[in-house]
Amino acid sequence: MSAATTPTWDPAQYLRHAGHRARPFIDLLARVPDLPGDRPRIADLGCGPGNVTALLAERWPTAHITGHDNSVEMLDKAHVEHEGPTAGGGRLDFAHxxxxxxTPTEPYDLIISNATxxxxxxxxxRFGAWVQGLRTGGTFAFQVPGNFDAPSHRLMRALAPRYGLADTLRHEDAVLTPGTYLARLADLGCVADVWETTYVHLLTGEDPVLDWVKGTGLxxxxTALADDPARRDAFLAEYRAALREAYPAGAHGTPFPFRRIFxxxxxEA
Structure with missing residues (x-):
C-alpha cells in the first residue's frame, strides 16, 4: 500500500473549508432520483467527518444510513457529532x-461517494460489485476531483522528488474521463448521467490555497514528513511561494478554480 493511499487525516483542517467542500455533494445529491425503498438503505463510501453524510438524512429521513471510512480520526469526529437516530425514524451510523x-452484504437503495x-x-x-449490491431502481452516485493537472497538484508533484517523495503523490490518472465513467456504468446496465463542473471558489485568508490542500491533496x-519537521517546513516554504504565484490574491480574495466530475x-431491471 503506497503512502498516497494511506494519509493521516486531520478533521479540523479538512473542515476549515467545509462550505466549499460540501457544495459538490449538494449538487450531486440534487440529481439523485427517488429511491425504491420506503425506508432506504444507504451507504456513504468515504464519509470523512460525517458532515455531508448527515445531509442524506435530511433528504431521506426514514433511511438507515451508514458512513464508511478507513480514518480513525475522521470516524471519531463522525461518531461524536452525527451518529444516532434521525428525525424521521431512521438511523445514521458509521463504520470502519x-x-x-x-462489498455490499445486503441490498442497498443508494451507494454514494463524495471526493473519495x-x-x-x-x-x-469496483463499480460492478457496487451496482450488483443495489436493489432494482437503486442508484450509485459519486463525485471526484478532476483537477489533477491544476497548478495546485502539478506544483506539488514537481517538488516531491526533491524531498524523496517521488512515489508519494497521485498523478493525472487518479480519475477517469467523464466519457469512460459513462461507458463503464452503461456496460453495467445502468442509466447513467455524467457531467463535469468547474467551481471557482473565492478563498480568503493568508495562503488560502495552501490551507485548502493541507486538508486533502497534501x-x-x-504524513510522509511528519517525523522530519525541518524537511516538511522546507517543502511547505517552497510550495507556498509557488502557490502564491499560481493563485494570486485579488481585491476580494483568492480565486481557486476546481474542476469536479459527477x-x-x-x-435498471
Whole structure:
C-alpha cells in the first residue's frame, strides 16, 4: 500500500473549508432520483467527518444510513457529532471500512461517494460489485476531483522528488474521463448521467490555497514528513511561494478554480 493511499487525516483542517467542500455533494445529491425503498438503505463510501453524510438524512429521513471510512480520526469526529437516530425514524451510523475492498452484504437503495474514489487505484473495477449490491431502481452516485493537472497538484508533484517523495503523490490518472465513467456504468446496465463542473471558489485568508490542500491533496506529503519537521517546513516554504504565484490574491480574495466530475447511475431491471 503506497503512502498516497494511506494519509493521516486531520478533521479540523479538512473542515476549515467545509462550505466549499460540501457544495459538490449538494449538487450531486440534487440529481439523485427517488429511491425504491420506503425506508432506504444507504451507504456513504468515504464519509470523512460525517458532515455531508448527515445531509442524506435530511433528504431521506426514514433511511438507515451508514458512513464508511478507513480514518480513525475522521470516524471519531463522525461518531461524536452525527451518529444516532434521525428525525424521521431512521438511523445514521458509521463504520470502519476500506473502500478498496468494501462489498455490499445486503441490498442497498443508494451507494454514494463524495471526493473519495480518487484515493482508490483502479476504482472503476469496483463499480460492478457496487451496482450488483443495489436493489432494482437503486442508484450509485459519486463525485471526484478532476483537477489533477491544476497548478495546485502539478506544483506539488514537481517538488516531491526533491524531498524523496517521488512515489508519494497521485498523478493525472487518479480519475477517469467523464466519457469512460459513462461507458463503464452503461456496460453495467445502468442509466447513467455524467457531467463535469468547474467551481471557482473565492478563498480568503493568508495562503488560502495552501490551507485548502493541507486538508486533502497534501495529506500524503504531510504524513510522509511528519517525523522530519525541518524537511516538511522546507517543502511547505517552497510550495507556498509557488502557490502564491499560481493563485494570486485579488481585491476580494483568492480565486481557486476546481474542476469536479459527477456521475449518477440508476440500476435498471
Amino acid at each position: 471500512a476500506d473502500v478498496r475492498t468494501w 474514489l480518487q484515493w482508490v487505484p483502479d476504482h472503476g473495477r 495529506r500524503p506529503v504531510l 456521475a449518477v447511475a440508476r440500476k
